[in-house]
Amino acid sequence: MSKLNSKYLIVGGGIAGVTCVETLAILHPGATLIIITASSLVKNVSNITFYAKTIVKFDVSETEASSLKKIHPNLHIVYDSLRHLDNTHKIAYTDGGIEITFEVICICTGGVPKLISDSKKFSRIFGIRDTESVENFQEKLRNGRRMVVVGNGGIASEIIHATRGIEKIWVVRDDYISATFVDPGAAEFLQDSVKNCKEKQENTVLRRHIFSEEDTLVSVNKNLKSAALGPDWYRKLENVISSEGKQELEIIYKTEVESVIEKENTSYPLYVKLSNGKAIECDFVISATGVEPAVNFTWDKEPVFGKDGGIAVNELQQTSIPHVFAAGDVASASWEHSAHWFQLRLWTQARQMGAMAAKAMHAKINKEDVLQDFCFELFTHCTTLFGHRVVLLGKYNGQGLDKKYEILLRVTRGHEYIKFVLQNGKLQGAILIGETDLEEMCENLILDQIDLTPYGDDILNPDIDIDDYFD
Ligand SMILES: Cc1cc2nc3c(=O)[nH]c(=O)nc-3n(C[C@H](O)[C@H](O)[C@H](O)COP(=O)(O)OP(=O)(O)OC[C@H]3O[C@@H](n4cnc5c(N)ncnc54)[C@H](O)[C@@H]3O)c2cc1C
Numbered sequence: 128m129s130k131l132n133s134k135y136l137i138v139g140g141g142i143a144g145v146t147c148v149e150t151l152a153i154l155h156p157g158a159t160l161i162i163i164t165a166s167s168l169v170k171n172v173s174n175i176t177f178y179a180k181t182i183v184k185f186d187v188s189e190t191e192a193s194s195l196k197k198i199h200p201n202l203h204i205v206y207d208s209l210r211h212l213d214n215t216h217k218i219a220y221t222d223g224g225i226e227i228t229f230e231v232i233c234i235c236t237g238g239v240p241k242l243i244s245d246s247k248k249f250s251r252i253f254g255i256r257d258t259e260s261v262e263n264f265q266e267k268l269r270n271g272r273r274m275v276v277v278g279n280g281g282i283a284s285e286i287i288h289a290t291r292g293i294e295k296i297w298v299v300r301d302d303y304i305s306a307t308f309v310d311p312g313a314a315e316f317l318q319d320s321v322k323n324c325k326e327k328q329e330n331t332v333l334r335r336h337i338f339s340e341e342d343t344l345v346s347v348n349k350n351l352k353s354a355a356l357g358p359d360w361y362r363k364l365e366n367v368i369s370s371e372g373k374q375e376l377e378i379i380y381k382t383e384v385e386s387v388i389e390k391e392n393t394s395y396p397l398y399v400k401l402s403n404g405k406a407i408e409c410d411f412v413i414s415a416t417g418v419e420p421a422v423n424f425t426w427d428k429e430p431v432f433g434k435d436g437g438i439a440v441n442e443l444q445q446t447s448i449p450h451v452f453a454a455g456d457v458a459s460a461s462w463e464h465s466a467h468w469f470q471l472r473l474w475t476q477a478r479q480m481g482a483m484a485a486k487a488m489h490a491k492i493n494k495e496d497v498l499q500d501f502c503f504e505l506f507t508h509c510t511t512l513f514g515h516r517v518v519l520l521g522k523y524n525g526q527g528l529d530k531k532y533e534i535l536l537r538v539t540r541g542h543e544y545i546k547f548v549l550q551n552g553k554l555q556g557a558i559l560i561g562e563t564d565l566e567e568m569c570e571n572l573i574l575d576q577i578d579l580t581p582y583g584d585d586i587l588n589p590d591i592d593i594d595d596y597f598d
């Protein structure tokens with residue numbers, strides 16, 4: 128058994144782990160640092176664009192782990208998996224028999240797809256997480272005629288948008304699409320893209336609704352060993368066209384998959400029974416039904432876990448064991464959140480948590496104080512759904528706003544969808560679809576909690592340059 132010794136130990140080569148290494152390279156370049164990565168490829172963030180102070184868009188790609196050595200001369204890379212963590216003696220044991228003694232450790236082991244039941248029985252039911260699972264999907268797409276997609280979040284939406292030449296049956300629990308990210312109105316806006324709607328209606332509609340918690344469909348991701356894919360993973364699907372399949376999409380709303388059985392000597396190998404009493408025959412099922420934290424190693428002494436199964440961390444990404452930190456999908460944000468932030472397992476948050484963990488680990492080693500980073504003040508997510516740029520800010524679906532709140536909408540079909548969530552006249556969250564150029568203004572309005580009552584509906588009037596009000 129070989130023995131290593133390091134001040135800092137990072138486990139996992141996803142965005143959280145790599146960001147933690149990069150940040151430590153800046154903060155403490157002279158210190159010893161080891162990363163354990165199960166894969167020779169690690170995640171790399173590039174082309175960072177700031178839409179505002181906290182609204183950041185970037186590209187994610189894979190790079191050789193060895194390239195990390197360029198940024199941190201004292202980095203030692205262990206290509207292996209963590210097997211056991213001895214917290215009493217601060218020793219990590221790997222599958223390959225390496226023993227690493229450390230002072231502080233950051234667990235960044237990510238998440239694994241949470242699949243529908245019956246997935247263990249059949250290889251024709253699978254999830255998407257890493258490059259290997261996409262290759263499997265590509266293969267199934269090439270030979271498939273009909274697929275069932277289960278789930279209503281990011282992956283399902285991207286698959287429906289990116290695949291062609293195959294019959295698609297999309298089974299969703301909700302009565303509108305892409306519910307993890309948007310509301311029914313935005314879903315309708317996005318659905319025009321799904322339908323390939325050619326008719327263009329440029330008339331702008333401005334509406335104000337007063338909602339109460341009971342009549343608003345609040346869609347938050349509630350439950351909220353491989354590196355997760357980057358945002359453009361679905362491009363790999365775009366050129367894969369099945370030779371026999373038809374291009375058709377059927378969306379089955381308010382329905383779940385009850386059971387799946389394999390059938391021999393029938394036209395399709397899988398028989399999917401739905402909760403609405405119907406059944407569908409298909410070639411394969413994609414279960415795009417969320418992730419669960421990957422705690423795939425043992426401990427002598429376990430830290431506290433969050434309700435979602437993640438390792439509970441405080442605002443400094445520190446677990447209940449002071450020398451153990453955790454970041455990214457494996458962590459459960461268990462501090463008292465600021466009014467406009469909540470956890471969703473996204474690369475943005477993996478990056479923010481990885482950087483925060485590095486700062487806190489460095490402060491602990493140097494016996495310094497550290498404050499939580501400003502980015503945790505506001506939930507932000509920039510993504511692309513059905514070909515449209517989508518920016519989500521704060522409590523964009525009224526999440527957790529107990530009292531009555533108002534929604535102000537401006538919609539131009541095929542062009543933009545803007546939704547403001549207001550409470551007591553102050554902006555609490557926003558959905559911005561299209562090139563709205565409102566990101567920075569919304570960020571300021573949410574963070575500064577400016578009373579917008581005097582401006583009425585003008586705040587979204589397309590004929591008024593609202594930025595002028597706040598100059
Ligand atoms: C198909 C898909 C598309 C996505 N698209 C987007 C998107 O558009 N926008 C967005 O914000 N988010 C997206 N996400 C989510 C995002 O990718 C994740 O939230 C983010 O990558 C999590 O980063 P992480 O570092 O915590 O975990 P991961 O990226 O999962 O990395 C974990 C790492 O730990 C390693 N590991 C695991 N166990 C061990 C062990 N025992 N020992 C050593 N190493 C170990 C793994 O090999 C891996 O390298 C997507 C996810 C998927 C699956």
Ligand SMILES: NC(=O)C1=CN([C@@H]2O[C@H](COP(=O)(O)OP(=O)(O)OC[C@H]3O[C@@H](n4cnc5c(N)ncnc54)[C@H](OP(=O)(O)O)[C@@H]3O)[C@@H](O)[C@H]2O)C=CC1
Nearest residue numbers: 278279280281282283307348349383415416417418472510
């Ligand atoms: N563009 C982006 O930003 C993207 C982000 N991602 C991220 O990657 C991760 C994995 O994506 P994904 O798998 O789409 O996860 P998501 O958490 O985004 O969505 C999971 C969806 O599956 C539903 N669901 C859960 N269990 C079942 C079930 N048993 N039957 C039917 N539906 C079910 C959920 O409904 P309910 O909410 O009611 O539980 C939800 O609609 C997530 O962290 C996601 O945020 C992925 C792709 C793109």
